[in-house]
Amino acid sequence: MSSPADASVADSVRLAWPTEAPAIAELQRRSWAETFPAGTVRELLAVSLEDMARSWSDTISRPSDARLRVLVAVEQHRVVGYAITLPAGDPDADPGTDGEVDQLVIDPVARRRGHGSRLLNACVDTLRADGFGRGLWWVLAADDDLRTFVGAAGWAADGAFREIGTSEEGVRLKQVRLHTDLGDDPAA
Numbered sequence: 001m002s003s004p005a006d007a008s009v010a011d012s013v014r015l016a017w018p019t020e021a022p023a024i025a026e027l028q029r030r031s032w033a034e035t036f037p038a039g040t041v042r043e044l045l046a047v048s049l050e051d052m053a054r055s056w057s058d059t060i061s062r063p064s065d066a067r068l069r070v071l072v073a074v075e076q077h078r079v080v081g082y083a084i085t086l087p088a089g090d091p092d093a094d095p096g097t098d099g100e101v102d103q104l105v106i107d108p109v110a111r112r113r114g115h116g117s118r119l120l121n122a123c124v125d126t127l128r129a130d131g132f133g134r135g136l137w138w139v140l141a142a143d144d145d146l147r148t149f150v151g152a153a154g155w156a157a158d159g160a161f162r163e164i165g166t167s168e169e170g171v172r173l174k175q176v177r178l179h180t181d182l183g184d185d186p187a188a
Contacts, residue, residue: 099130
């Protein structure tokens with residue numbers, strides 16, 4: 001049962017804290033089960049939860065680039081989603097002007113409560129604040145729900161595609177790259 005003080009806590013999105021690394025790692029592991037084929041999930045889960053949490057903590061505390069950000073969606077003090085923004089790394093992208101959303105994950109039990117929209121808006125605002133004019137995002141080609149969701153926010157396929165996988169002999173997953181013009185903040 002929630003206390004009255006908890007009821008006043010607004011759902012929000014903010015920069016992640018290093019102490020939230022274990023919660024992010026747990027959420028990432030749960031998301032793999034619904035995102036990837038079983039064989040791929042087994043390979044990914046070979047990494048321990050502790051190692052994943054340590055990696056997230058390092059990424060949050062000591063990012064490899066000053067413009068790498070880990071954002072979290074929070075509901076009643078609990079991490080229910082996360083996203084990463086950073087300079088784009090594609091060969092045809094300019095890391096000075098092109099930013100990327102690397103991941104955007106919402107806990108299945110917390111979906112349809114506005115967390116995804118808040119997190120997506122925070123990603124765009126963060127990329128814009130970091131001086132990027134164009135946003136890029138690799139998504140699974142088969143993830144129609146995500147593509148529909150971000151398409152409604154102005155993201156569209158730019159014609160680039162690739163295949164990723166955990167090993168040469170393992171499952172290969174097709175991705176398409178989405179893009180959006182970050183332009184100026186319309187609220188400014």
